[in-house]
Amino acid sequence: MPDRTSVSLVVAVVVTCLSAQPAFGQANLDSVKHRHDCRLAGQIVTLGQPANRRDWALRLLPTCGPVGGSSIAKAFGSFRSTETWDQRLEDIVMLTSVLHDARIFDAAAQVAADRSAGKAARIQALRVLFFQLGTSYADPYESFLAANEITYIPIGDYPLSVGTPLPPDAANRAAEIAWSIILSEPGDADLCTAARKFASAARRR
Structure with missing residues (x-):
């Protein structure tokens, strides 16, 4: 579980990703070098090596379109068995x-269910499902586990990048997963709280 500095950490990670985009945007995102860098960044994030270039890869991937979406989806799936909060x-x-990318959405939907x-x-x-269906804000992990409302952290009026577009039924699929958890897994308090938070927030959008 993150400590009290986690809200600052969330903001720092998001700002790092967003502040990196203009710098990468100054280059030709269709260039051979950028495509090569995107493939390399994907390998680093999914395989974890070389570890000393992970921060560079994390900053680059949001600019990589479908390649970035695929790599992020694979990286997320590799944490499928994670039981406690992990940086x-x-x-x-x-x-x-x-x-936002359909493969990210699908990977998150599979793990959530x-x-x-x-x-x-x-x-x-x-x-992740919450992020994929929303815009311009983030939230700390603890916010999904607390009884109070979700804490929204604005991340500015930045355009979101889109890799492969989400399917038209994405919102309904995510809601079905959340309600399935709520109705069929009442014994897991934290998970049910998170599912209720997702369902409540999604309904207000």
Whole structure:
């Protein structure tokens, strides 16, 4: 579980991703070099090596369109068994607030609905679904576990990047997953709270 500095951490990660985009945007995003860098960044994030270039890869991937979406989806799926909050998973989750992609949505939907997946992974999957269906704000992990309203953290009036567009039924699919958790898994208090938070917030959008 993150400590009291986690809200600042969330803001820092999002701002890092967003502040990197203008710099990358000055280059030709269709260039051979950019495409090569995107493939390399995807390998680094999904395989974890070389570890000393992970921050660079995290900053670049939101500019990589479908390649970025595919890499982020694979990286998220690799944390499927995570039972407790993990900074590496948090970094991946925060990328999904600035890049929307059908493969990211599908990966999160699969983990959220999977009863054999780790608790933290499923809660984070609900956050990813929340990000994929929303715009211009983030939220801390604890916000999905608390009894109060979700804490929205504005991340500015930035255009979100889109890789592969989300399917038309994305919102309905996500809501069905959340309500399935609420109705069929009442014994898991944290997971049910997160699912209720997602369902309530999605309904107000």
